[in-house]
Amino acid sequence: DQQVKQNSPSLSVQEGRISILNCDYTNSMFDYFLWYKKYPAEGPTFLISISSIKDKNEDGRFTVFLNKSAKHLSLHIVPSQPGDSAVYFCAATSGNQFYFGTGTSLTVIP
Amino acid sequence: GAGVSQSPSNKVTEKGKDVELRCDPISGHTALYWYRQSLGQGLEFLIYFQGNSAPDKSGLPSDRFSAERTGGSVSTLTIQRTQQEDSAVYLCASSLVRGPTEAFFGQGTRLTVV
Numbered sequence: 001d002q003q004v005k006q007n008s009p010s011l012s013v014q015e016g017r018i019s020i021l022n023c024d025y026t027n028s029m030f031d032y033f034l035w036y037k038k039y040p041a042e043g044p045t046f047l048i049s050i051s052s053i054k055d056k057n058e059d060g061r062f063t064v065f066l067n068k069s070a071k072h073l074s075l076h077i078v079p080s081q082p083g084d085s086a087v088y089f090c091a092a093t094s095g096n097q098f099y100f101g102t103g104t105s106l107t108v109i110p
Numbered sequence: 111g112a113g114v115s116q117s118p119s120n121k122v123t124e125k126g127k128d129v130e131l132r133c134d135p136i137s138g139h140t141a142l143y144w145y146r147q148s149l150g151q152g153l154e155f156l157i158y159f160q161g162n163s164a165p166d167k168s169g170l171p172s173d174r175f176s177a178e179r180t181g182g183s184v185s186t187l188t189i190q191r192t193q194q195e196d197s198a199v200y201l202c203a204s205s206l207v208r209g210p211t212e213a214f215f216g217q218g219t220r221l222t223v224v
Binding site: 006032034036041042043044045046049089091096097098099100101102103 | 114116143145151152153155158160166201203205211212213214215216217218220
């Protein structure tokens with residue numbers, strides 16, 4: 001049973017525009033959420049996270065929003081750059097193992 | 111190095127052979143995870159070690175898969191009698207146990223079973 005879901009396998013955005021990647025989860029016990037970025041032939045790298053006590057966390061061009069009532073989080077990238085093209089994984093944890101979504105492949109078109 | 115190290119980076123093996131994949135976690139990280147990513151798929155959880163506790167093996171796909179973690183540090187994932195469907199990138203990650211924290215991934219081992 002997939003506890004973390006990313007329903008959009010791919011997304012294309014023009015350079016300079018906003019990229020919005022979405023993630024839904026089912027387990028209300030999750031208290032920490034993360035986004036990872038993965039380039040081909042490399043391991044995922046941590047991008048940004050948010051605790052369940054917050055609804056927004058911002059780091060430069062990256063902002064993560066958490067809507068606990070909807071069990072939904074999103075990653076906003078603005079402005080999008082060609083170097084942001086990668087697969088983005090959403091993850092959630094309640095202190096033990098991490099549960100990952102299936103990823104969204106983002107392509108930023110120059 | 112300071113990161114998670116996996117070896118080998120690539121492994122080609124014949125169907126039916128056994129393989130061992132190695133992971134060196136970040137020093138001081140007591141939690142260690144194995145995931146795999148098959149072509150076009152997401153990250154599939156395999157096994158999780160936390161300190162001296164019994165590992166969570168709930169993600170291992172069959173009894174051909176096993177993993178151990180010696181001395182709370184290095185981990186080895188063993189796949190016996192490999193099958194073509196075992197072909198995937200096997201990723202190891204480690205994290206601190208206490209508090210909300212991120213897991214750090216190695217570069218992965220690309221396993222190809224021919």
